[in-house]
Amino acid sequence: MNENEEKIIRTSGSHNCGGRCVIKAHVKNERVLRISTENDIPDTKENPQLRGCLRCRSYRNRMYNHDRLKYPMKRIGKRGEGKFKRISWEEAIDTIAENTKSVMEKYGPDSIYVQYATGNAGRVAERTWMKRLLGMYGGYLDYYGSYSTACTQIATPYTFGTIYTGSSRDTWQNSKLIILLGFNPAETIHGTNTAYYLKMAKEAGAKIISIDPIYSNTAIGLADKWIPIRPTTDSALLDAMAYVIITENLQDQDFLDKYCLGFDEEHMPSGIPEGNSYKEYILGKSKDKIPKTPVWAEAITGIPKETIAELAREYATNKPAALIEGFGPQRHAYGEQYTRSGTVLAAITGNMGINGGWASGTGYPVRQEFVASIPISNPNKSQISVYSWPDAIIRGKGMGSDLSVKGVEKLFSNIKLMFNLGGNTLVNQHSDSNGTAKILEDESLVEFITVSDHFLTPSAKFADILLPADNMMEREDIVTPWGIGDYVIYMNKAVD
Structure with missing residues (x-):
């Protein structure tokens, strides 16, 4: 051609x-x-x-x-200032290799950390190759968890034993009611064609309710009703809905008796003291002595008590119904409770295991594709939570399970070298960005940082060697x- x-x-x-x-x-x-x-x-x-x-x-x-970044560069100012000088690829690679070798020999594999990054979701992303290389060189400190879905991934298995609680999107066409709780696919997309499947559900007769602090494009373009809510108060709403369902005897008692533990005092695991069932908690008969009424929830959520009661009745009596929890509401302290409140509400109404229902929680589909990638074998079994790397920089040596360490009893070194490849998590997604920046500025803590990216992001400014990343095209x-x-x-x- x-x-x-x-x-x-x-x-x-x-x-x-x-x-x-x-x-x-x-x-x-x-x-x-x-x-x-x-x-x-x-x-x-x-x-x-x-x-x-x-x-x-x-x-x-x-x-x-x-x-856009076009050439390898090395830092010439203080770390974090964003001052760099262009260098050759040979110098960049040699510098990275020399520092990696030096740190590995001096501190061991627990000292080398490949940072969480999601800028490149390809199967052969640069961080995949780096993990393979480091695995062949002696290993590295790995991470577990996710900045995106940490709370729901921890909480959902407490109800179901798995995070794969979603059904196929085409089953929404069989739903009578779909509640989108902090779920905004018209803007976040949340899987190609998700908004399209919701449109088909609506055409098939499903009523869609959007619960969101903002009047989102999803609320405007897809929902029959929008219910505004104060941020971080979703769990109170769900508990108040449960109060209405229980006090009006709208729960699916047959489903609860057959498949569930913990709903009432008659269905508790052995050895659990009285007064610890879900029903007792909702009715205010457990330790806190607070009935989770719509009046109680109105003061917290800002949603009128009449709206809460109506929503509860709609969800309990329009079966199959899908309560779909978005990831945004679980991205805060105690976000696990929002997840657990949703999974339990789906359980007490029996809206799971049926076409058009939704078990709530994480909602990952049970049917998962498997595509092989570059094989990685890490001989070093140490892992930390994605949130714990600042701790591992300051006091990594001796860190144990009380500070998120898995795979080993304790770490043998602080983090001394970091690879941040295709991500902006060093001082962007992580909490306390100012505090994290102070840690990274101190060259006596992390001795060497390699970053690859398209632009000079806030995280890239902390690189000692900064590499340009290729574009997806x-x-x-x-x-x-x-x-x-x-x-x-x-x-x-x-x-x-």
Whole structure:
């Protein structure tokens, strides 16, 4: 093909953007001229096209942004100042290798940490290759958990024993009622075509209620009703709904008697003292002596007591109903309680294990795709929570299970070297960003930091060696759906 002719390269996006769509890059003279999306296959209800949103189709602006990093650089100012000097790839690689070797020999594998990062969701992302390399070199300190869904992943198994509590989205067409609690797919996407499946559910007769502090695009475009709520008060709303359901005897008692433990005093595990059942707690007969009435919840949530009672009756009497909990409301202190309140409400109404119901909680689909990646073997079994790396920098040596350590009894070193590849978690997603920045500024603590990214982000300013990352249209890769879906996309490289 003549290079002056336009060619179309089918690929996909690998950013953590909420969707995973088909992208068509229109290329001429080794430059992306524009981006279109899938429109060349039948668009059916059974197999809807994987069409990119406006963010996806405007990605060329990011790719050719004048602020994009283009060369390796080394720090020349104080760490965190963002002052760098261009260097060669050879110098950058040699410097990283020398520091990695020195730290490994002096402190051991617990001292080397590959930071949590989700900027590149491809199966062969740079952090995957780095973990493979370090695993072959003696190992590294690994992490567990997620900044996105930490609370719900911990809490949901307390009810169900698993985080895979979601059904297929096409089952929403069989729902009579869908409650979107802090769930805003019209803006966050939350899996390509999720809003489309909600539209189909609405066309099939489902009533959709959006509960959200803001009048979101989901509330505007998809919901029949919007209920505003004060942030972080979702658990109080759910508990008050349970109060109405229990006091009006609307619970699915047959389901509870057959499948559930802990609802009432007659169905408690052996050895549990009286007064600790869920029913006793909701009715105010347990230790706190507070009935979780709609009046009680109104003062907390800002939702009128009449609205709470009406919502509870609708959910209990319109079966199958789907209570879908978004991830936003669990991203705060005690976010686990929001998750647990939702899972229990789904249980007492029997809205699980039925077509059109939803078990609530994490909501990951049971049907998961499996796509192999680069094999990684880490001989070092130490792990810490994604939230605990500042602790591991300051007092890592001797840290144990009381400070999130898994796999070993204790760590043998503080973190001394970090790889932050395709992420902005050093001083962005993490809590107490100012405190974290102070820790990273101190070169006597972390001795060396490598960062790769597209731009000079807040995290990138703390790099000792800063590497430019390739764009998703500049590499071959494989991507799987964002959260939910039944497909895999091969990413063809569009340009160098």
